[in-house]
Amino acid sequence: MGKIAAIIGGGVIGGGWAARFALNGWQVRVFDPDPEAKRKIGEVMENARLSLPGLGNVALPQEGSVTFHDTIAEAVAGADWVQESVPERLDLKQKVYGELMAHVPEGAVIGSSTSGYKPSELQAGLARPGQVVVAHPFNPVYLLPLVELVTTEANEAERVDRAKEILTGLGMYPLHLRREIDAHVADRFLEAVWREALWLVRDGIATTEEIDNAIRYGFGLRWAQMGLFETYRVAGGEAGMRHFIAQFGPCLKWPWTKLMDVPDLTDDLIDAIADQSDAQSGAHSIRELERIRDANLVGILRALSRENWGAGALQKAHDDRIEPASGLVRHMDELSDLSQPVLSARRAVPLEWLDYNGHMTESRYLEAFADATDRVMQMIGCDADYIAAGQSYFTAETHIRHIDESKAGEVIDIRTQVIEGKGKKMRLFHEMRAGGRLVATGEHFLLHVNLETRRSEPPTPQVEAALVKLAEAHAALPAPEALGRGIGAAR
Numbered sequence: 001m002g003k004i005a006a007i008i009g010g011g012v013i014g015g016g017w018a019a020r021f022a023l024n025g026w027q028v029r030v031f032d033p034d035p036e037a038k039r040k041i042g043e044v045m046e047n048a049r050l051s052l053p054g055l056g057n058v059a060l061p062q063e064g065s066v067t068f069h070d071t072i073a074e075a076v077a078g079a080d081w082v083q084e085s086v087p088e089r090l091d092l093k094q095k096v097y098g099e100l101m102a103h104v105p106e107g108a109v110i111g112s113s114t115s116g117y118k119p120s121e122l123q124a125g126l127a128r129p130g131q132v133v134v135a136h137p138f139n140p141v142y143l144l145p146l147v148e149l150v151t152t153e154a155n156e157a158e159r160v161d162r163a164k165e166i167l168t169g170l171g172m173y174p175l176h177l178r179r180e181i182d183a184h185v186a187d188r189f190l191e192a193v194w195r196e197a198l199w200l201v202r203d204g205i206a207t208t209e210e211i212d213n214a215i216r217y218g219f220g221l222r223w224a225q226m227g228l229f230e231t232y233r234v235a236g237g238e239a240g241m242r243h244f245i246a247q248f249g250p251c252l253k254w255p256w257t258k259l260m261d262v263p264d265l266t267d268d269l270i271d272a273i274a275d276q277s278d279a280q281s282g283a284h285s286i287r288e289l290e291r292i293r294d295a296n297l298v299g300i301l302r303a304l305s306r307e308n309w310g311a312g313a314l315q316k317a318h319d320d321r322i323e324p325a326s327g328l329v330r331h332m333d334e335l336s337d338l339s340q341p342v343l344s345a346r347r348a349v350p351l352e353w354l355d356y357n358g359h360m361t362e363s364r365y366l367e368a369f370a371d372a373t374d375r376v377m378q379m380i381g382c383d384a385d386y387i388a389a390g391q392s393y394f395t396a397e398t399h400i401r402h403i404d405e406s407k408a409g410e411v412i413d414i415r416t417q418v419i420e421g422k423g424k425k426m427r428l429f430h431e432m433r434a435g436g437r438l439v440a441t442g443e444h445f446l447l448h449v450n451l452e453t454r455r456s457e458p459p460t461p462q463v464e465a466a467l468v469k470l471a472e473a474h475a476a477l478p479a480p481e482a483l484g485r486g487i488g489a490a491r
């Protein structure tokens with residue numbers, strides 16, 4: 001049996017944790033007295049299955065089970081990680097921790113999703129305070145990598161290291177705070193922005209929609225990729241941060257913000273906010289908004305991955321970590337059997353690859369096959385260093401057949417047969433399958449090129465020898481039925 005995560009409280013956040021653990025191969029056990037918890041978590045899992053697996057370019061491990069339990073004792077039995085996500089009330093959390101102490105295995109980490117309590121407040125009076133850390137995630141937990149890890153002197157160093165390792169293994173970024181503080185780091189920041197926004201609505205300066213537009217059409221886009229300080233460094237021009245502070249530092253003392261003043265949440269203000277929010281977003285259900293949010297997040301995160309930047313760089317590092325378990329290799333010497341087509345991709349279909357017909361769109365087949373070709377190039381030694389040294393392959397011709405549909409989150413495998421590999425020429429035949437079904441084939445002809453002259457020339461002897469070895473090993477395979485076929489050619 002795989003690793004076990006117990007989820008105590010399966011609402012918005014507990015459901016997100018359940019999805020992140022399960023889709024990363026953990027067995028998940030949920031305890032939540034809400035009779036609707038199973039349905040709600042089922043809906044979160046559905047959204048997560050569409051979006052999380054396709055965030056990266058390598059398939060996640062096989063999904064773990066999610067089971068529901070009537071008692072805390074049953075849910076936490078044998079658990080490696082327990083994540084508490086009950087409502088944000090200290091008395092309730094402390095009661096739950098009392099019960100957890102009686103049943104959670106001593107080796108397990110107990111993480112709290114608390115948005116604002118300090119770990120010392122949760123640890124107070126417990127038999128084993130060292131087991132409890134704050135692991136504060138961000139909604140949607142299954143897509144956003146940040147988790148604030150807050151610990152105290154009571155936490156053993158080994159347990160803190162294990163907590164970091166487990167969270168990293170889930171594709172998250174544990175930001176370990178230097179010391180505990182109310183509301184950690186990110187929520188202090190969100191709270192300041194939220195307070196200011198409430199004032200702007202209360203004073204009739206802007207509506208909820210106008211405030212959201214001010215964020216999403218402007219600084220929100222900047223924050224997603226560079227955060228605050230790096231953004232302001234750039235805003236300081238060539239003189240950087242010092243110039244930025246010299247220019248805008250004095251404004252901090254001007255009445256630009258309301259600072260700690262909080263508007264009274266009167267019935268009138270709450271009605272105004274709720275009515276404006278209905279007018280702004282009421283045409284969509286919460287589940288629809290969640291799906292829109294998820295599709296946008298996947299697009300943003302995948303764009304950042306292409307630049308190997310920010311949260312996208314984290315995703316790439318996660319892909320690298322899980323790649324060996326996925327069965328993919330980087331060099332053909334790692335293959336145990338050269339006589340069969342090589343596994344050149346094993347990945348899930350990203351949400352952003354879908355089109356208006358609800359399935360993977362045609363251009364993405366080429367992207368998937370192109371990535372598979374890159375993998376074959378890497379396997380024969382035409383890797384990043386080789387290319388940086390001035391040689392590579394260019395694709396000269398491609399023929400793709402679309403045979404069956406593929407949906408978001410579905411795992412596709414591509415296996416590649418080398419049809420020809422000699423001198424400057426490389427001809428590949430890719431077969432893409434989803435759950436054993438043949439989904440598409442791609443035939444590609446490539447020429448080896450000198451990147452300085454931009455003219456074709458033979459590869460280095462090492463690369464050519466590797467390619468020839470693979471081509472000879474594949475020569476005994478039957479020719480693919482569609483090899484060399486043009487559009488409209490008889491089946």
Ligand SMILES: NC(=O)C1=CN([C@@H]2O[C@H](COP(=O)(O)OP(=O)(O)OC[C@H]3O[C@@H](n4cnc5c(N)ncnc54)[C@H](O)[C@@H]3O)[C@@H](O)[C@H]2O)C=CC1
Pocket residue numbers: 008009010011012013014031032033034037084085086087088089096113114115116136137138139
């Ligand atoms: N909603 C958000 O945006 C975020 C919330 N958090 C934190 O996560 C925690 C949970 O918040 P949400 O998921 O938003 O609340 P929620 O209200 O959606 O879910 C709480 C769940 O806990 C269950 N519950 C109540 N008493 C319980 C008990 N004794 N044992 C087990 N389950 C119990 C409820 O039935 C409910 O399903 C809070 O500490 C909150 O501060 C953290 C990050 C973001």
Ligand SMILES: C[N+](C)(C)CC(=O)CC(=O)[O-]
Pocket residue numbers: 114115137138139187190
């Ligand atoms: C509003 N909130 C305090 C519950 C927010 C969080 O804790 C983090 C988030 O997801 O924004």
